[in-house]
Amino acid sequence: MVRPIEAETVRLKAYRFQLQPELAQAASLFAWSHALRFLWNWMLAQRRDAFRASEGRVRVSYHHQAAQLPPMKAVFPWVGLVPSQALQQTLLQLDRAYVNFFEGRAKYPDFKRRSGAAPGIRWPQGVEINGRCVWLPKLGWVKARMSQRLEGIIKNATVRFDGLRWHVSIQVEQTVEVPAKRETPEIAIDLGVDESIAVSDGRFFRLPVASKAEERRHSTLCRRVSRCVVGSRRHARAKRRRLVFVRRIGNRVNDARHKITTTLAKNHGRIVGEDLALRRLTRSARGTVDVPGKNVALKARLNRALLGQGHAETVRQLAYKLSWCGGELTKVNPAFTSQTCPHCGHVCAQNRPTRDRFSCVACGHNSHADTLAARNILAAGQAVSARGGSREPAKREPTRLRRSLRLSAGIPAL
Ligand SMILES: [Zn+2]
Numbered sequence: 314m315v316r317p318i319e320a321e322t323v324r325l326k327a328y329r330f331q332l333q334p335e336l337a338q339a340a341s342l343f344a345w346s347h348a349l350r351f352l353w354n355w356m357l358a359q360r361r362d363a364f365r366a367s368e369g370r371v372r373v374s375y376h377h378q379a380a381q382l383p384p385m386k387a388v389f390p391w392v393g394l395v396p397s398q399a400l401q402q403t404l405l406q407l408d409r410a411y412v413n414f415f416e417g418r419a420k421y422p423d424f425k426r427r428s429g430a431a432p433g434i435r436w437p438q439g440v441e442i443n444g445r446c447v448w449l450p451k452l453g454w455v456k457a458r459m460s461q462r463l464e465g466i467i468k469n470a471t472v473r474f475d476g477l478r479w480h481v482s483i484q485v486e487q488t489v490e491v492p493a494k495r496e497t498p499e500i501a502i503d504l505g506v507d508e509s510i511a512v513s514d515g516r517f518f519r520l521p522v523a524s525k526a527e528e529r530r531h532s533t534l535c536r537r538v539s540r541c542v543v544g545s546r547r548h549a550r551a552k553r554r555r556l557v558f559v560r561r562i563g564n565r566v567n568d569a570r571h572k573i574t575t576t577l578a579k580n581h582g583r584i585v586g587e588d589l590a591l592r593r594l595t596r597s598a599r600g601t602v603d604v605p606g607k608n609v610a611l612k613a614r615l616n617r618a619l620l621g622q623g624h625a626e627t628v629r630q631l632a633y634k635l636s637w638c639g640g641e642l643t644k645v646n647p648a649f650t651s652q653t654c655p656h657c658g659h660v661c662a663q664n665r666p667t668r669d670r671f672s673c674v675a676c677g678h679n680s681h682a683d684t685l686a687a688r689n690i691l692a693a694g695q696a697v698s699a700r701g702g703s704r705e706p707a708k709r710e711p712t713r714l715r716r717s718l719r720l721s722a723g724i725p726a727l
Contacts, residue, residue: 321489322489325468328461330481331480332478333457338455345395347427349403349434350431353407356373359378374408398435398436431474433471433472433482436450436469437468440483465486468484468486471484476553477560494639495639495640498580500691501687501691502577502586503651507668507683509627511681511683511684512684517684520569530558531558534551537551537555570627574627578635582639582641583641583694584642585643586628586644586690589624643694645693650686651685652664654675655692657676669681
């Protein structure tokens with residue numbers, strides 16, 4: 314099939330490969346990531362202290378901190394061993410973390426622990442690849458498992474240790490045709506716990522999340538970790554075993570997720586999904602509302618611990634994959650979509666006698682609860698586009714309780 318070419322556009326794409334550094338290279342990478350963690354913590358403390366001491370009037374800038382790098386290298390010679398650009402990139406990351414905090418997109422940046430996630434080591438230029446290796450300035454050629462052909466101009470590379478292995482993420486700039494708008498069937502998805510994704514056309518997709526047996530195994534592994542002396546070799550070994558186990562499940566889930574989102578994005582022009590931020594307010598731990606069982610909450614917690622459903626990631630993948638093939642993702646407020654009868658419009662919690670059955674108490678309409686929720690989401694999405702495009706769900710009038718809470722919190726009511 315030949316699609317009409319409208320124009321060309323530039324997009325960024327990241328490829329992630331496992332690195333297989335030599336012993337000496339791995340030693341350098343570990344040393345650098347510890348130095349970068351030190352730099353992050355030092356500069357974060359400096360920003361925090363300056364902000365506090367001036368009661369919020371002084372904000373330390375990136376340039377102010379970058380100017381401190383040369384004297385810092387003189388005092389801590391091991392900081393000078395790190396590629397200079399990686400040091401600057403860490404300061405830029407910190408600066409971005411601050412901007413995100415002040416603009417309300419993120420929480421306050423954290424100090425990084427030795428045992429936690431280290432800042433990635435980023436090279437903003439000078440990265441090259443050949444068939445088997447990645448060239449990283451100051452480190453040299455590093456063996457990598459190049460599982461895909463890279464297309465585009467290399468913009469930067471970030472190297473990270475995930476607790477078991479080193480990975481490199483290479484960002485490239487690709488010039489691609491703007492895909493033509495597609496007129497394929499419109500669907501909606503409902504994201505759940507038992508059936509991970511219920512599609513409005515009656516299909517279900519289930520992510521291979523941790524089984525009962527795997528949950529038991531996970532708690533055994535956790536117990537073993539907690540019974541070791543912290544810092545001992547036995548402790549390190551137990552933690553590693555647990556990480557290998559959790560990572561295997563996570564990889565399995567992520568692989569399945571990619572396959573599902575690719576299939577959906579390739580076959581549909583528009584997908585309507587729930588706005589997850591609003592869902593949290595309206596339908597707390599889904600399932601606990603429907604069936605007030607104890608196991609639901611427990612299972613939800615376990616799922617989260619073992620990289621459970623990860624709905625936000627599913628939505629993120631759908632959004633970018635759809636935009637790459639000319640489709641679009643619409644988000645709607647999911648309030649009451651699992652309780653509304655599509656036949657008579659009756660809204661009632663009793664419409665759901667069990668977790669997966671929907672049976673209207675007013676007209677007797679019967680359906681699978683998740684499919685029905687997806688159909689309601691589809692209807693909501695179509696109503697949004699019929700209204701003329703504004704995809705922001707209508708804001709509800711604040712109730713008296715919420716209004717008074719807002720006032721007591723010192724935030725002026727609108
Ligand atoms: Zn009904």
